[in-house]
Amino acid sequence: MDLEVVILAAGKGTRMKSKLPKVLHLLGGKPLLAHVIETAQSLEPKKIIVIYGHGGDSVKHTIAANMDQPIANNIEWIEQVEQKGTGHAVQMAEPFLNDASKVLVLYGDVPLIRASTLQSLINKKNSESPLSLLTMNLPDATGYGRILRDIDGNIKGIVEQKDANQEQLKIKEINTGILCADAKPLKGWLKQLKNNNAQEEYYLTDIVAMVANKYLPIYAEQAKSAIEVEGVNDKKQLAKLERCFQRQQAETLLLNGVTLLDPERIDIRGKLDIEPDVIIDVNVIFEGAVKVETGTVIGPNCVIKNSTIGANVKIEANTLIEGSHIAEQCTIGPFARVRPGTHLHKGAKLGNFVETKKTDIGEGSKVNHLSYIGDAKIGKNVNIGAGTITCNYDGVNKHLTEIEDGVFIGSNTSLIAPVKIGKQATTGAGSAINKNVEEKQLAIARGKQKNIDGWQRPEKK
Ligand code: UD1
Ligand code: CA
Numbered sequence: 203m204d205l206e207v208v209i210l211a212a213g214k215g216t217r218m219k220s221k222l223p224k225v226l227h228l229l230g231g232k233p234l235l236a237h238v239i240e241t242a243q244s245l246e247p248k249k250i251i252v253i254y255g256h257g258g259d260s261v262k263h264t265i266a267a268n269m270d271q272p273i274a275n276n277i278e279w280i281e282q283v284e285q286k287g288t289g290h291a292v293q294m295a296e297p298f299l300n301d302a303s304k305v306l307v308l309y310g311d312v313p314l315i316r317a318s319t320l321q322s323l324i325n326k327k328n329s330e331s332p333l334s335l336l337t338m339n340l341p342d343a344t345g346y347g348r349i350l351r352d353i354d355g356n357i358k359g360i361v362e363q364k365d366a367n368q369e370q371l372k373i374k375e376i377n378t379g380i381l382c383a384d385a386k387p388l389k390g391w392l393k394q395l396k397n398n399n400a401q402e403e404y405y406l407t408d409i410v411a412m413v414a415n416k417y418l419p420i421y422a423e424q425a426k427s428a429i430e431v432e433g434v435n436d437k438k439q440l441a442k443l444e445r446c447f448q449r450q451q452a453e454t455l456l457l458n459g460v461t462l463l464d465p466e467r468i469d470i471r472g473k474l475d476i477e478p479d480v481i482i483d484v485n486v487i488f489e490g491a492v493k494v495e496t497g498t499v500i501g502p503n504c505v506i507k508n509s510t511i512g513a514n515v516k517i518e519a520n521t522l523i524e525g526s527h528i529a530e531q532c533t534i535g536p537f538a539r540v541r542p543g544t545h546l547h548k549g550a551k552l553g554n555f556v557e558t559k560k561t562d563i564g565e566g567s568k569v570n571h572l573s574y575i576g577d578a579k580i581g582k583n584v585n586i587g588a589g590t591i592t593c594n595y596d597g598v599n600k601h602l603t604e605i606e607d608g609v610f611i612g613s614n615t616s617l618i619a620p621v622k623i624g625k626q627a628t629t630g631a632g633s634a635i636n637k638n639v640e641e642k643q644l645a646i647a648r649g650k651q652k653n654i655d656g657w658q659r660p661e662k663k
Pocket of ligand 2: 433
């Protein structure tokens with residue numbers, strides 16, 4: 203039987219107090235809805251139908267930009283113009299559901315639901331039962347729909363908090379909202395929904411009593427943890443789920459042999475591919491796609507975004523690295539800013555207060571202190587003295603600085619691009635170099651020092 207997933211994501215999310223549609227708020231750097239879509243996709247469904255409403259096309263476009271193409275292609279977007287309840291939302295999907303499928307209903311604001319839990323729910327729904335529900339026992343069930351069972355324990359229906367009587371409010375087994383049903387009977391039940399309830403909504407939950415009245419068995423699967431069925435209604439809940447999500451990721455890293463000096467103080471907002479025996483100090487943030495190879499040590503307060511870091515690299519405190527490729531055995535920081543397009547080859551070294559951009563730095567070369575190196579190609583075993591900058595921008599265009607193997611750039615050299623320094627050449631400290639320097643030459647370009655005898659300093663008036 204094929205699986206089709208319907209994700210409800212049309213709600214406004216008033217309590218978020220935000221202009222952004224609720225399902226586009228980020229968890230671990232990714233929209234809530236994108237988490238749910240990816241989990242749904244991992245179940246290999248025939249189709250994913252997303253019911254959207256509030257936020258309109260911005261939801262569609264943002265999600266499409268966040269998803270890999272094959273997943274995006276598997277999504278059918280259906281607009282629910284007026285939100286008349288969860289039953290009404292699933293009615294929108296009805297024409298697109300294949301009669302022979304199983305339908306799994308998920309929520310765009312319940313981001314941490316696990317694929318394994320959903321798989322058990324789907325498996326519970328067998329040939330004799332057209333419906334299975336994901337439920338959970340909660341010490342405090344306030345706000346949730348309650349599961350009604352008869353004295354034999356058979357599920358008879360669901361009553362919403364707002365429609366429940368005193369006895370029903372005492373029930374601790376709640377409806378998570380997530381369910382799995384056979385498409386054909388589901389379509390029939392959806393047609394019979396009425397909105398004669400406290401909220402004047404078409405409740406999806408009313409189908410449960412319809413099934414029970416036909417004496418068909420309904421199975422319930424218990425969620426493993428409250429976190430995976432928790433929805434985001436306000437920023438407080440979002441912050442709570444963010445912490446849970448980060449803790450889960452940190453635990454996975456620890457189990458994979460990564461050392462975290464404090465698992466509570468790491469944030470991963472993207473895909474982190476990391477090998478065992480990497481050591482990560484506190485307050486490190488990873489964003490986008492990052493790969494880190496074994497033996498690398500990352501100091502405190504570093505931000506690493508869309509980059510690859512080779513083995514046995516040392517990244518010292520307060521270093522920012524973005525869009526760069528760092529080969530094995532490099533040393534970077536503290537306080538370095540490695541901007542997009544930087545490629546450090548094996549054993550290269552960037553020290554404190556060094557900024558690089560679109561720069562290739564060869565094996566064993568060093569830029570140790572207070573430099574800006576942009577649009578540059580630097581060979582092997584080059585030493586760039588403290589305070590050296592590439593003057594790569596003439597106010598209109600960017601130009602290249604080329605420095606060949608074994609060059610020694612004196613401290614505080616301004617390299618006015620385009621310019622090329624040949625192999626083994628040297629520049630004198632404080633030079634402004636705007637002409638090419640040939641192999642093994644020494645270039646000095648600075649005012650000559652004058653020493654004036656008996657100089658009288660001005661006196662204070
Ligand atoms: C629903 C369930 C309740 C369950 C709870 C779990 C019903 C009637 N009640 O209640 O039993 O305990 O979820 O959190 O189903 N949505 C739409 N279109 C609509 C209405 C809702 O897309 O017209 C979406 C919302 O964006 C949200 C989800 O459906 O993601 C749930 O809707 P909501 O109104 O929050 O339902 P609850 O009252 O929480
Ligand atoms: Ca809700």
